Amino acid sequence: MVSLVSTTLTPVRAPSPAHPAPSRRTRVLALPEARWALASTAAFLLALALDLGGLPWWAYGPLYALAYVTGGWEPALEGLRALRERTLDVDLLMIVAALGAAAIGQALDGALLIVIFATSGALEALATARTADSVRGLLDLAPTMATRVTDEGEEAVPTGELTAGDVLLIRPGERIGADGRVLDGASEADQATITGEPLPVAKGPGDEVFAGTLNGTGTLRVRVERDPADSVIARIVTLVEEASRTKAPTQLFIEKIEQRYAVGIVVATLAVFGVPLMFGADLTDALLRAMTFMIVASPCAVVLATMPPLLSAIANAGRHGVLVKSAVAMERLGEVDAVALDKTGTLTEGSPEVSAVRPLPGSGLTPDALLALAAAAEHPSEHPLGRAVVRAAKERGLRIADARDFVAVPGSGVTALVEGRVIGVGRAGAPVTEIADANANANASADADADETGVVHADSHRAAFPGTEDGDTVVLVTGDGVPLGTLALTDRLRPHAPAATAALTVLTGTAPVLLTGDNARAAAKVAEATGLVDVRAELLPEGKVDAVRELQDAGRKVLFVGDGVNDAPALAAAHSGIAMGRAGSDLALETADAVVVRDELATVPAVVRLSRTARRLVVQNLVIAGAFITGLVLWDLLGHLPLPLGVAGHEGSTVLVGLNGLRLLRESAWRPGQVPSQGTRG
Numbered sequence: 019m020v021s022l023v024s025t026t027l028t029p030v031r032a033p034s035p036a037h038p039a040p041s042r043r044t045r046v047l048a049l050p051e052a053r054w055a056l057a058s059t060a061a062f063l064l065a066l067a068l069d070l071g072g073l074p075w076w077a078y079g080p081l082y083a084l085a086y087v088t089g090g091w092e093p094a095l096e097g098l099r100a101l102r103e104r105t106l107d108v109d110l111l112m113i114v115a116a117l118g119a120a121a122i123g124q125a126l127d128g129a130l131l132i133v134i135f136a137t138s139g140a141l142e143a144l145a146t147a148r149t150a151d152s153v154r155g156l157l158d159l160a161p162t163m164a165t166r167v168t169d170e171g172e173e174a175v176p177t178g179e180l181t182a183g184d185v186l187l188i189r190p191g192e193r194i195g196a197d198g199r200v201l202d203g204a205s206e207a208d209q210a211t212i213t214g215e216p217l218p219v220a221k222g223p224g225d226e227v228f229a230g231t232l233n234g235t236g237t238l239r240v241r242v243e244r245d246p247a248d249s250v251i252a253r254i255v256t257l258v259e260e261a262s263r264t265k266a267p268t269q270l271f272i273e274k275i276e277q278r279y280a281v282g283i284v285v286a287t288l289a290v291f292g293v294p295l296m297f298g299a300d301l302t303d304a305l306l307r308a309m310t311f312m313i314v315a316s317p318c319a320v321v322l323a324t325m326p327p328l329l330s331a332i333a334n335a336g337r338h339g340v341l342v343k344s345a346v347a348m349e350r351l352g353e354v355d356a357v358a359l360d361k362t363g364t365l366t367e368g369s370p371e372v373s374a375v376r377p378l379p380g381s382g383l384t385p386d387a388l389l390a391l392a393a394a395a396e397h398p399s400e401h402p403l404g405r406a407v408v409r410a411a412k413e414r415g416l417r418i419a420d421a422r423d424f425v426a427v428p429g430s431g432v433t434a435l436v437e438g439r440v441i442g443v444g445r446a447g448a449p450v451t452e453i454a455d456a457n458a459n460a461n462a463s464a465d466a467d468a469d470e471t472g473v474v475h476a477d478s479h480r481a482a483f484p485g486t487e488d489g490d491t492v493v494l495v496t497g498d499g500v501p502l503g504t505l506a507l508t509d510r511l512r513p514h515a516p517a518a519t520a521a522l523t524v525l526t527g528t529a530p531v532l533l534t535g536d537n538a539r540a541a542a543k544v545a546e547a548t549g550l551v552d553v554r555a556e557l558l559p560e561g562k563v564d565a566v567r568e569l570q571d572a573g574r575k576v577l578f579v580g581d582g583v584n585d586a587p588a589l590a591a592a593h594s595g596i597a598m599g600r601a602g603s604d605l606a607l608e609t610a611d612a613v614v615v616r617d618e619l620a621t622v623p624a625v626v627r628l629s630r631t632a633r634r635l636v637v638q639n640l641v642i643a644g645a646f647i648t649g650l651v652l653w654d655l656l657g658h659l660p661l662p663l664g665v666a667g668h669e670g671s672t673v674l675v676g677l678n679g680l681r682l683l684r685e686s687a688w689r690p691g692q693v694p695s696q697g698t699r700g
Contacts, residue, residue, distance in 0.1 A: 051092070051136075051143040054088050057084075057089075058085045059136075061082075061085040061088060093139065097110025112132075112318065115131065115313045116129070131313060141326070161192070167239065180246050184196075184242040189233070189237055190234065191232070193233070194227050197242070197243055200223050203221075203237050204222050205233055206401070207228075220430075227240055234400065234402075235426050287315075307654060310664040313664050314651055315650075317647065319675045320644070323643050329345065335688075339621055343613075348632060350593060351626055352631075354593055355526050357577045357579065358576055361533075362534065364581050365512060365619070366511050369510045371406050372505055372506070376506070377503035378504075383503060390419070392441070392505060394419040394437075399432050404443070407443070421435065427444075439497045440499070515619050518619040518620050518622055520549060525626055532544065532553045533554050533565050535557050559588070562578075563591045575594075578592035578594075578595050578596070596613070597614070631682065635679055647668075650668060
């Protein structure tokens, strides 16, 4: 009989519940673009009031100049830098047009052009900032502090300061601060975020542990083996910051033709100015018409048509827990017309629930009585299996008796004194002394203890707790060392899984395909609960890749949703890939185009729908921009377009396009879209 230490010597810290991180929103005036735009607008409005009030030039002229400088210095500098690299920037054309307007006495019109142009830039900067804000605030998945053990004792340090070779003390219920290897101690770790395993894994000396995973009921000393800067969460934050700097294919195409278009505008402007002069036109009138042409023909609205909708969609998705890594990824999500789903950690939570209660013949217990005894023994436990047993008893409305002398052996099981009996609960086959003794006692008395059906108890014990059964985990319940029965626990289906699969079916026109490495019975159980028909089980990673490629060879654009290391090849092979953030391995998170940070499966159809909306807005913006440019150019060439009206029309269309894209920042743009008729759990 080994010596067992009561957990009262090491207080168990319950893990904090997972709540969404508070929103971290950049204030508008924290953006330099917004501050310069505000300064330019204020100077312009004050100058306009003085100008319309009939005051002399010296009263309002400097204010117009201030509006030019504050709103135009940055695009002018960027334009000159581009010109130095032999690239003609549209921003520079706007500045030239504004200065040209001022040169012919149209200072008000030029200042209006500068103000609206600066405001458009501020709107785009705001969309970019909100993209990073919304997602970065959700990435509180790793601990910020860790307990480092030194020669002088223990010290709390930020995890970012840890280096390879440091020794950490991980107490029960704490999250592990860095990747490393156990030096001493025994516990279990919930590492579904890394490996996709649905149940905690026993950890002892020599075992590897991962940053961000949750320690169980024991205390561990861990040697750090990897720099925290290389952890999964650190790489996600980096990807977030890079997301706003990426460009969608549509945007890349626009920028490719923008240079040629800008050169064409310059040539056309010179022609609009020079040709009338050759036929005796007035210099001022010709210059005014040319300046108006340059302004209205500039493709500002076209350039702004693509990124605001996509960046706004990225920001909105991030606010709801979906990290879309780039504008390219957001655009591709809207193209998918078929979906393939992993099972463990994707459709299921990786969180156990009691699926069967089986008293042994001769125990004299009903299923409810057996469950109540197990729940009483497990009630003080922090182990996920123990919490599942207690939860099941409460859901059945059973009375949970008080337990005394509670003892937990990390990785093995628990014992407690319940109503005068020592009740033990542990995984079948686990090296818990009580269970081993119980099996020995049962085998020794097998010949004498046959029940009325003639079935020998010892054989029943061996058949009843094989450790796993049809993919379920089986635990043994003993009373005073005698086996009483078994409990089967299965991986819990995500609450919104049926509704999510139904919504994806509506979006794509075909039901998702279930691709899993699990056994066929476990896969069929999940498929039945979620309404899936095409089920492919017992697949190795290459089997999932083959299934994805088979769909794509048939002309489909496949979205694959997974979480584990074994899903990474399929995520890479698919047209678009989404990884579950908390349950996802670092390789899966790195490979995927998007990450569901809070593991809410209902967000998958929502982000696909959001991407499709963004693509529609891009098309709308291009149509709006093209219509305005065509109409204003024809008006200027065939008639007489006043410069103020040209400025208002051109910059108005730019602002309109920008605001149209920013509509996707609204809460109403996010529509999870559950389907009640198919959303009930099977």
